[in-house]
Amino acid sequence: MAVTIKDVARAAGVSPSTVCRALSTPELVRAETRERVQRSAAELDYSPNRAARGLITGRTGNLGLIVPDLGNPFFPGVVKGIQARAREADYAVFLADTDEDPAAEAQLVRTLAKQVDGIVLCSPRMSEQELRGVAALTPVVLLNRRVGRLPAITFDNVDGMRQAVTHLTALGHRRIAYVAGPRASWSNRERVRGLRLAIAAAGAELIEVGPVQPQFDGGVAAADQVLAAGVTAVIAYNDVIALGLLSRLNVRGIAVPAAISVLGFDDIALSAMVHPSLTTVGLPMKSCGRAGVDLLLGLLQDPDRFGSTRRELGTQLMVRGSTGPAPSA
């Protein structure tokens, strides 16, 4: 059915060994032979069977990618970056969506591990212990989470919060609410840490609300508490929550940003599309994906050098319509 190395060998009048060399280590083959083989291969539209190659080389040419929920607009951006970079490097990508289930996550790593050279774990929800366990199984790169010395790409959440708070205090806000994401979330903890630092540095006052589910409804639910707290600005754990806040504030007839400023985190595409558009701390999602693949590939090449590399990517505040001067009391 499919064209194999033998077909090419026959067509070029050489042995399979020579075909293999002509294609993968051309310098070992006489120019004339090499060209003949390459021509035959092209004519027959031959490409080596990756499974067979993997069997002997021990490398599959595949990467695994595990995400908690593609429905969360944060992830498609990261996935696209991973996709693109992997394809450039001639790797194929296995995708698995866990539906936010930590158990499924561990299970999937185990299943995938045998079919891939390494796995990119996007915002993994499983425990540190489990994470270390699966990292022993196969090369792993963490995205948006840091655990011990495991290779990881993260965002500078602390600085992002600094930018957010600086922006708000410059606008005169002194009492600021934070709608927290899940307690178990690493990035939520980091954001809270950065927030407290920045608030303290600015001499402002922080009111913490939540935690809530990092979904639209979480924001909707938090809005009334935020209003009750009598703040002039609110920072949400992420954009989706912020959108929920905006929606509920609108329903209650509260003007944004005249009466209250709203600030999100992530800069999902949607944030620029709503009205008022959402001021938010932008994370370089695509770069994160690319950097993750780069790190993983480096790690496969040279485990010693990259085995515990961690990179932190910068963030950028996107000032839009949902933040404005604090109302004069």
Next chain:
Amino acid sequence: MAVTIKDVARAAGVSPSTVCRALSTPELVRAETRERVQRSAAELDYSPNRAARGLITGRTGNLGLIVPDLGNPFFPGVVKGIQARAREADYAVFLADTDEDPAAEAQLVRTLAKQVDGIVLCSPRMSEQELRGVAALTPVVLLNRRVGRLPAITFDNVDGMRQAVTHLTALGHRRIAYVAGPRASWSNRERVRGLRLAIAAAGAELIEVGPVQPQFDGGVAAADQVLAAGVTAVIAYNDVIALGLLSRLNVRGIAVPAAISVLGFDDIALSAMVHPSLTTVGLPMKSCGRAGVDLLLGLLQDPDRFGSTRRELGTQLMVRGSTGPAPSA
């Protein structure tokens, strides 16, 4: 390194052949032996190397999935459905994002074809001819597009449009604009077809605007033309365009739905989150993904029976805040 069938064989005191049979065709092995083998396999945490198995059986246990753009919120929904169903059937999924490039699409099919048992093509952008070409290479199921007798899952766009128009005319609208998506898009053509039928049946008037890119900016760009056309309602090719319309209308101070009603297509998650929330024709994205995998797996089992199966999924109008009674002239 990894545990192979030989390790299990040694542990159980049998030959590799017996291990294989005990695990894949248990009825051919004596109960006692079978249990011993299964126990050893479990103890060693053995699972067969899929590449090696694929080499001999000709089946990889993998599916390919090609989408134009994960950033378009329509696709993650479909992908999740595919994901979930494939995992249930013990298939792994290769994902590729083409960034809306028809050439990359064809190229990716060719590359993936050798590593998978079949491919799900999501809203393919390539020409009919190319599509037939790649369908000859490997089993293929089309999602959201129909070409000849190729297996496909589609939505009933015509009926969706009927629902939309019925809704608007019931509200008293008589002059309705349509903001068209790309001319090359199959679903756009279908929607236009359904639209014309429904408009004619209702004795209303249709003004076609565009085509525009199926993105937020496309909607923004189309909004002024829509207003200039003096209509009381506008249907957009999809939700993202509709959101662009809403945004621009808001900027121009036009009240929705008091002055003009806006209606989208797809029911992406975002549609319920904006203000006013978007009335839209909902497509069962997840079901579409699941149905696609079901069809593909059926096709792999029994090509004759499923070789040209096509299914059309129903749609459901979601009435929300962006549509209301036509302003009395």
Next chain:
DNA sequence: GGAGAGTGTGAAATCCTTTGCGGAGGGTTG
């Protein structure tokens, strides 16, 4: 002209699993 170095190629082993074939052993039947 023959030894030695160097280059280019093929044969064969290997990766791991599946499967057709056949052998061994036990049981049944005439």
Next chain:
DNA sequence: CAACCCTCCGCAAAGGATTTCACACTCTCC
């Protein structure tokens, strides 16, 4: 007791590509 049948299991081949090893050949130099 012989012939036969069944059941259960092992041997060996197959699948496609890579890689080691060794062979054959050319060229150089003494």
